[in-house]
Amino acid sequence: MGFYFAQFLTGLASAASLFLVASGLSIIFGVTRIVNFAHGSFYMLGAYLAYTLVDAWQAGPFGFWGAVIIAAVAVGFIGAAIEFLLLRRIYHAPEMFQLVATFGVVLVIQDLTLMIWGAEDLVGPRAPGLDGAVEIFGELVPEYDLALIVLGPAVLGGLWLLFNRTRWGTLVRAATQDREMVGALGVNQSWLFTGVFFLGSLLAGLGGALQVPREAVSLLMDLNIIAEAFVVVVIGGMGSIPGAFLAAVLLGEMNAFGILIFPQITLVMMFLVMAVVLVVRPWGLLGKAEAAARPPSGAAEPPLRVAGGMMRWLAMGGLAVLLLLPFLTDEFTLVLLIDIMVFALFAASLHFIMGAGGMVSFGHAAYFGLGAYGAALLIKFLSMPMELTLILAPVIAGIGALAFGWFCVRLSGVYLAMLSMAFAQIAWSVVFQWYEVTGGDDGLLGIWPSEWASDKTVFYYLTIAVCGGGIWALRRILFAPFGYTLRAGRDSALRVDAIGIDLRRHQWFSFALAGMFAGIAGTIYVFSKGSVFPDEMSIPRSVDGLIMVLLGGVQTVAGPVVGAASLTLLEDFISRLDYWRMMLGAVVIAIVVAAPQGIAGAFLQLIPARWTGREETA
Amino acid sequence: MITRRGILAGLGLTVAATMWGTAGPSLAADTIKIGEINSYTRLPAFTIPYRNGWQLAVEEINAAGGVLGKPLQIISRDDAGKPGNAVKIAEELVSKDKVVMLAGTFFSHIGLAVTDFAKQRKVMFLASEPLSDAIVWAKGNDYTFRLRPSTSMQATMLAEQAAKLPAKRWATIAPNYKYGQDAVAAFKAALKARKPDVEFVEEQWPALFKIDAGATVRAIAAAKPDAIYNVTFGGDLAKFVREGSLRGLFKGREVVSLLTGEPEYLDPLKKEAPDGWIVTGYPWYAIDTPAHKKFVAAYQAKFDDYPRTGSIVGYNTMLAIAATIRKAGSTDRDKMIAAMKGISFDSPTGNVTFRSVDHQSTMGAYVGRTAVKDGKGVMVDWVYADGANYLPNEAETRKLRPAN
Incomplete structure (x- = not known):
């Protein structure tokens, strides 16, 4: 009995720190609608700052708690400064675009932290006065855990008071419901947003600072917490702070007791819970359906036009250059171009559901990975020739997308995105754990092209044919009735429904189609690398795709291709230097601020409309 | 019209262009080029001491006149912890930089990805840090050697x-x-x-x-x-x-x-x-053998820091490569592979031999x-x-x- 009670307390203590981080994320999203990837970086900064301050003021219990609070407040100011200097400039960009900026911030903070605090893990002192353990029902429970268990609900209560008993809190709640109306009533929205960012970042910093007595402060903290924080927020319901608390407790306890039965479960537990919750409750445990009274933000999106004469000539010229390149350059350029074309098709397939369908996916890598693993497994176990796997592996990816998509298209917005991520993580964990078949994280090796295609130049032409053909096909579908229907459904689900179209089925098929094309990209990828690892279906790969689409311009058809080429080339060139992540982050941020429509979007605005086939709009 | 946006865009492009210009490999004539790949940004706590280690060894080898009368030149790259990146970089090192062999990697899966690449492209590869048994056993091949004692x-x-x-x-x-x-x-x-x-x-x-x-x-x-x-x-x-x-x-x-x-x-x-x-x-x-004391003193003098396990692995990696090229008397791949099988050399941690049966070194712990x-x-x-x-x-x- 005592054992289970102690285990329960341990779960509560883990829940408390998770709740602090998640509540900050939830508040920021609720008001600003920004998907803030940098939230984990704020958590990490909180831990590093607290470590330094605690180290400096070690004497006395005030030293420790004073350090924690000052570290949290400092992180709050850093968050507010980033909102003020960067995000404020791009509120009117297309939806989700801001996440590219926060992605840049993540990169910059990673390298800055490395520069300031060094590479080695830092183990801070324990909290003075709370460094022992007390016996409860015959089990030792750390005092610090008990403090955290008290602190979690205390912060929850404090936030409740702030949001329900102060004028500022009332305004924030009003802005969560209807930003424009709050602005129309004369409230200075800018400062409200900055304030919200301050509070949210402060909570992240506090969560990080409180970890100092529990774990080693390390450079991996940011990426380790961010997915978890999003999961907690979504399970609880975006914008709902009690929901975040409930979700954190649920996850903490599931983990504490799950490992007693099946120790490997920690790998996937939270994503399983999220998938189940979202399938049963599409807006999380305590969330409410999003009121879609007005379009999200920014100007209404102009409809896509078939490219005009000049653009067609440009595209043909580009293709001609690609075809001639093997005669002009060295082999490595071809390797790089194969990478670019693979990612261009991957990004284009994501753009297909994101741009035209209005369905953002945080788990698109699942289908890239299914294609790659599909091909590898067909070769390993059935000794199929490469040519056949090029057809069958994408079908496997398509079937996977058909299955996952059925659930995903029932949701919308961030919930859809997170459910797709949950499925991707579940698929990832299966691949990661199933050593006998997939080789686990040691991957599958020796998946090289057939003899005739093993020459780099031949494989290059094969890639142009397959990936170029895929991109062309996706484009063709976008301008077919199916694509028009999808776009109509994105802009007005009600009207599409009213004229008798089954929108959900269209969305479902488009999801499966996008998965299949991602699978084609994955298949080519595995043959170009010769091996495949679970990394190819993990969250970073999905994020890469997302960044490519948004950076290129989600409102243009060429966007994903431009985005894939820019990001791949940038990374290839910059990663030769020291502290390259900081530079890449800075370049990404500069692009984001200079071109809120994405690179292709900004380019389109510079050239005459008749070239692109776009109509002049007043 | 000049807008703030325009200026920012221009700035971004300039930064990118500058990097493009400076990023190309410097072509020093008459060196022996070794390609080196590791996860420098993903796990700097382990890979930076390793880099220090091989840098010290290269400095010492070159100060003593290099190998076969030529200095060693290491082209070192970061794979950011992604196996796909590592293979791409390996392609570049081999086809563009024309390195005589590859070395490095920390994560087992990246080590395995490069092991398989080495087999396919018939390039020599010394896996310095990854621990997986598969690198020399289940997935072992004639082109791949491994230094660190395995799992x-x-x-x-x-x-x-x-x-x-x-x-x-x-x-x-x-x-x-x-x-x-x-x-x-x-x-x-x-x-x-x-x-x-x-x-x-x-x-x-x-x-x-x-x-x-x-x-x-x-x-x-x-x-x-x-x-x-x-x-x-x-x-x-x-x-x-x-x-x-x-x-x-x-x-x-x-x-x-x-x-x-x-x-x-x-x-x-x-x-x-x-x-x-x-x-x-x-x-x-x-460890108070004279060879090891000398290594520690040189390391501390150069980096103002003490060596980690990665440092000695990095140091021994370059000693092994230099010994191999010396024994082969050339940078021909087949001669180098033949030379490395069974090669024995003295390191700060004692004598190390690469077994010819599985290409695993006998470096201990x-x-x-x-x-x-x-x-x-x-x-x-x-x-x-x-x-x-x-x-x-x-x-x-x-x-x-x-x-x-």
């Missing part, structure tokens, strides 16, 4: 010590990925072979770097083992040690722990370092107990375990290595 070698070194303990009931804790699985399997097999009456009563598999330490510690304690075999490292280890000592898990129990004596993992724990654990590691402060001295963790009562004694014999090895 099973180090686990066997520990099992040898564990067999001397009275403990019968064992619990294991390891990060849930291939390295953890291999390390547990190898330890179990080696311990059972030496002491058939041991039983394993509990296994914990926390996700790598995401351990829920409090709950895991309690689950292990509930099984009431006599002793614990630990494979967690880095941040997981710090949490495990903290939560475990708070909850009295280590009281009256022997702990046998893989790699924990390596400064990379032991030093961050400072005064909370575990006391009395049996570990493999690298007590650089106490230090086995001892941890202690806390002057507020930091150290290894005491250690011995050097020569890798040669922990490798299977030739006949058995051939069975493990289907490719040959």
Whole structure:
């Protein structure tokens, strides 16, 4: 009995720190609608700052708690400064675009932290006065855990008071419901947003600072917490702070007791819970359906036009250059171009559901990975020739997308995105754990092209044919009735429904189609690398795709291709230097601020409309 | 019209263009080019000491006139912890930079990706840091060699010590990925072979770097083992040690722990370092052979820091490469491969031989107990375990290595 009670307390203590981080994320999203990837970086900064301050003021219990609070407040100011200097400039960009900026911030903070605090893990002192353990029902429970268990609900209560008993809190709640109306009533929205960012970042910093007595402060903290924080927020319901608390407790306890039965479960537990919750409750445990009274933000999106004469000539010229390149350059350029074309098709397939369908996916890598693993497994176990796997592996990816998509298209917005991520993580964990078949994280090796295609130049032409053909096909579908229907459904689900179209089925098929094309990209990828690892279906790969689409311009058809080429080339060139992540982050941020429509979007605005086939709009 | 946006865009392009210009490899004539790939940004705590190590070796080799009268030139690249990146970089190093061989990698899966690339493109590759047995056995090939003592070698070194303990009931804790699985399997097999009456009563598999330490510690304690075999490292280890000592898990129990004596993992724990654990590691402060003292002095003079395990691995990597090229008398691939098989050279940690049967080096590790001295963790009562004694014999090895 005592054992289970102690285990329960341990779960509560883990829940408390998770709740602090998640509540900050939830508040920021609720008001600003920004998907803030940098939230984990704020958590990490909180831990590093607290470590330094605690180290400096070690004497006395005030030293420790004073350090924690000052570290949290400092992180709050850093968050507010980033909102003020960067995000404020791009509120009117297309939806989700801001996440590219926060992605840049993540990169910059990673390298800055490395520069300031060094590479080695830092183990801070324990909290003075709370460094022992007390016996409860015959089990030792750390005092610090008990403090955290008290602190979690205390912060929850404090936030409740702030949001329900102060004028500022009332305004924030009003802005969560209807930003424009709050602005129309004369409230200075800018400062409200900055304030919200301050509070949210402060909570992240506090969560990080409180970890100092529990774990080693390390450079991996940011990426380790961010997915978890999003999961907690979504399970609880975006914008709902009690929901975040409930979700954190649920996850903490599931983990504490799950490992007693099946120790490997920690790998996937939270994503399983999220998938189940979202399938049963599409807006999380305590969330409410999003009121879609007005379009999200920014100007209404102009409809896509078939490219005009000049653009067609440009595209043909580009293709001609690609075809001639093997005669002009060295082999490595071809390797790089194969990478670019693979990612261009991957990004284009994501753009297909994101741009035209209005369905953002945080788990698109699942289908890239299914294609790659599909091909590898067909070769390993059935000794199929490469040519056949090029057809069958994408079908496997398509079937996977058909299955996952059925659930995903029932949701919308961030919930859809997170459910797709949950499925991707579940698929990832299966691949990661199933050593006998997939080789686990040691991957599958020796998946090289057939003899005739093993020459780099031949494989290059094969890639142009397959990936170029895929991109062309996706484009063709976008301008077919199916694509028009999808776009109509994105802009007005009600009207599409009213004229008798089954929108959900269209969305479902488009999801499966996008998965299949991602699978084609994955298949080519595995043959170009010769091996495949679970990394190819993990969250970073999905994020890469997302960044490519948004950076290129989600409102243009060429966007994903431009985005894939820019990001791949940038990374290839910059990663030769020291502290390259900081530079890449800075370049990404500069692009984001200079071109809120994405690179292709900004380019389109510079050239005459008749070239692109776009109509002049007043 | 000049807008702020326009200026910013221009600035971005200029930055990008500048990098484009400076990023190209410098073409020094008449050097021996070695391609080096590692996860420098993903795990800097381990890979930067490694880089320091090989940089020191290259400096010393070149100061002494290089190899075959030419200086070594290392083209070093960051794979950002992604296997696909590593293969792309390997392609570039081979086809564009024309390196004579590849070296490096830390993560086992990236090591395996490059191993397979080496086989396909018929390029020589010295896997310096990855521990996976598969690199030289299951997936081994004629082009790939490996320097560091493998997972099973180090686990066997520990099992040898564990067999001397009275403990019968064992619990294991390891990060849930291939390295953890291999390390547990190898330890179990080696311990059972030496002491058939041991039983394993509990296994914990926390996700790598995401351990829920409090709950895991309690689950292990509930099984009431006599002793614990630990494979967690880095941040997981710090949490495990903290939560475990708070909850009295280590009281009256022997702990046998893989790699924990390596400064990379032991030093961050400072005064909370575990006391009395049996570990493999690298007590650089106490190895008093003249060769090693010379290495430490040179390292400290150059970097104003002390060497880690990665440093000695990096240093020995370049010694091995230089010795191979000298013996081959050329940078021809086939001659180098032939030369490296069975090559023997003296390193600061003793003589190292690359076995010709499986291309694994006999570089060993230090086995001892941890202690806390002057507020930091150290290894005491250690011995050097020569890798040669922990490798299977030739006949058995051939069975493990289907490719040959």
